[in-house]
Amino acid sequence: MIKFEEKFDNQMQIWNKIISDCIANSIATAVNTALKGELSSSELNDNVLKLNMDTINLNKLLHEVNTRLYKIEKSLSFSNGRQDLFDSRVKTVEQSISQYNGFKTQIQLLENKIHTMEQQARQCNVERANIPDRRGENLISIMECLGDAIKHPLQSSEIKAVHRVPHADKNDRRPKNVKVRKQDTARQCDCRYKRVKFHTIVHIPNSVHYDGTEADSPESICNLFSSFFHSVFQPTNVSHSFCIDHIDDIDNGMFNNTIISDIQLSEADVLKELKAFGQALITFPLFSLKILP
Template identity: 35%
Template sequence: MQRPSPLKTAGLLPKVSSNPDLPESLRNSDKAFVSSRKLNSHKRKQPDSGDDCNIDDMRVSLENKIDEKLNAWKNELEISIATTIKTSMQSIMEQEMEKMRASFSDLIKQVSDRLDNVEQSLSYAMDRQDSFDTRLREMEEKMKQNIDVISQLPDLQYEINSMQQQARLYNVEIANVPERRDENLVTILERLGSFIKHPIKMSDVVSVHRVPHFDRKTTRPKNIIVRFTTKILRNNFIEAAKLAKGLKSDQLSISGTAQNVYINEHLTGKNKQLFRMCREAATKQNYKYVWIKNGTILVRQTDSSEIFAVRKEHDVKKIK
């Protein structure tokens, strides 16, 4: 916008108007004046130092406003970015927390299930332990009840053996007589009575038969068991056999290689083992006599020593 001339404004310049009635020279001069005014006006429009200051101020003000606007935008952008990041982080954290809660919940459920299984196993184990404890107490009670029986077992075995030996008091055992398929034991017994000079009446004999050995692996002939009607008859027969020493199988008219024949009391298997142990111990300790009388094992070290009986295995220790 063109500023008014200060001279004109102050009324220093006359007002000139274009009059058509003026001569051409005046109009031309007027035009020249106007042109001069215009030229002067153009010259006055060049900015002075004061205008430069205004422009700088305006530029500074504009730059400040721009800076303020940019700072405002920057702040808004930072706030927006921070808000967005915060919102995103919150969302991510919430998602992760939800996953962690779900995972933790599954883990707790698994642990709970395992604890339930462990509890069931422990309960089963405790029940089994209680059952074992109960059975153990029952067994202990039974063992306590059987202690007396166990402690009495050797005595019971001795009593049974004594009863079995008592039942053999009428018997004689004839050992090492060769066996024949067509043998006649009654005839052999009669020949034996004739040889020992103690004739046998068959009315005095209850039975005569062979019995298997206690040791099944032995190859010796089975023993002949003769049962008499009385103990006296049995004892007389044994005494007569002891007096007739050196009895052999050929003296009984039994063919084949002659074998020594032995006549003894009929002992139980237990007493036979005990008699063998006594003889072995007596041999080691130089005892002179070990014999059987009425089913009892008797031991004597010398002719003048005291006689003692061996009825049980621990009695063998007496031979020392």
Template identity: 30%
Template sequence: MIAFNKKINVKRTQPECDYINALVDQKIEQQMNKWNKKMNAKRNQPEFNSTIALLQHKIDQHVSWNEQMNAAYNGQLSKLQGDISTINSTIENIVADIDRNKKSLIRNNLHKAELEKYREYMDTSHEWQFTISNRVDNIERKALQVTELLNEIKVLENKIADIEQRGREKNIEISNLPENNDEDLYKVLEELCGLMEISVNLSDIESINRVPHMDKNDQRPRNIIVKFFTKRQRDKVLQNCKPTKGFMVMGKPHMVFINEHLTIRNKLLYKQCREAAKRNDFKYTWIKHGVILIRKSDISPVFAVRTHDEIAKIQ
């Protein structure tokens, strides 16, 4: 009987199995040849038949055992191959998982780098935001200061304009009166007042002179400014003539206008007020004591306009 002492390697392949089977068959054939020789030598011995029967029984046992071993070996081999296939599949899955994890790790590192850059950007943005916020606060404070200063400037401008207008409260302004090179303005005024039937003493007049136009290209006669010693004397002249009334002067028809002497600012304001009054059907617009007065109709209240912002009242 042949004993197999070698351990089966789980890595053995099918060709190795065939080699073992061939080797076993060869040994069996050799053993059979030996037995045949012995049998031929002992064929006439009495115990031959019993020996042959015993050997045949042993051979049958050996063949049966060999078949069982082959079946067991093939079963184990098939199982090992299945296990190896499963292991290979598991390894492939693990490799795929590792590859995915590697890619995911790379992406995470990229995301981490991007997040770090974003964090740095946000930190910088916060710093810039803080700086911009401070600058905006400073600008707002300065803008508020500028607004306050502009309001103060407007107040001061209005006060200066009021002072300038009060400085003209003793004056009248005569416009569109023909101009001569050798004219005597005192005599011209005396003649004009005589036509208006106004009594004027030349001793009440502090000064009289013509003033240039704002527009140097203006071809109209220069206006005459008459300054009285007192406001009362000035008002007496204005009360006896209408500022928009025309007169015949020096034998020729001329529209001569006598008005209060206004500052340039108030003249422009008065012009804008007249235009706004015309657009909005206001009936009356006039000057009294250097103040522009507006009235929509005979029964409407009178209101004053002292600044450009107040023109909005004329609606």
């Protein structure tokens, strides 16, 4: 009996120990599980908070992106408007350039005309220096005497104006230069010639024939004269048939080394020359014009 009780006690102790261990393990497992659940919940909460913050940041970034896109669209719209403006300006400039293409020829003509006027000014103006300045002097008489002295006679009728010109340097004590402006007889017809022969015609022609047209009045003759000048004196030098009644024989070989420039005859100029046809004439190919004195 004693052995059985001892065995039973021992067995109970063993079972008690096993049960205690099981309970302890169960409690530990339960506590661990509970702790793990709590930790998982806190992590989830933290993750949710992080996600919320990320969402807020994303919304801010999207708002900034939308703002920038709006500004880009606005800039593109402004650029398109500026491009349209530039296109219109370029078109205007191109149209202006197309209109100015003919200006090169006009500028060249103006330069030639200025050059001719400068040549005329040089030929009509004479400036002489170191002529003593005296009170009550007669500059015209002085110029006539100087012309005779240098073998270049100068008549008072050839002088249009004469005066002294002040020096650019006010401290210059030398006598003021004398500037003489001569009469520009060549300006009557705006022509320049040299080495040409001439014939004599004693009266105005009764009629003029040019390019199939006949003129018998001063006005119509003048118009034909102008047409003749503007057709003959071109760069191509194309001559037309032009004949005037009662003209002597014409020598076409007399025009070598002839200089002609700046042909501009108005109706009044031509009529004036026609009325003076009793004087000597310069003969052109199939045409005659009064020689200048």
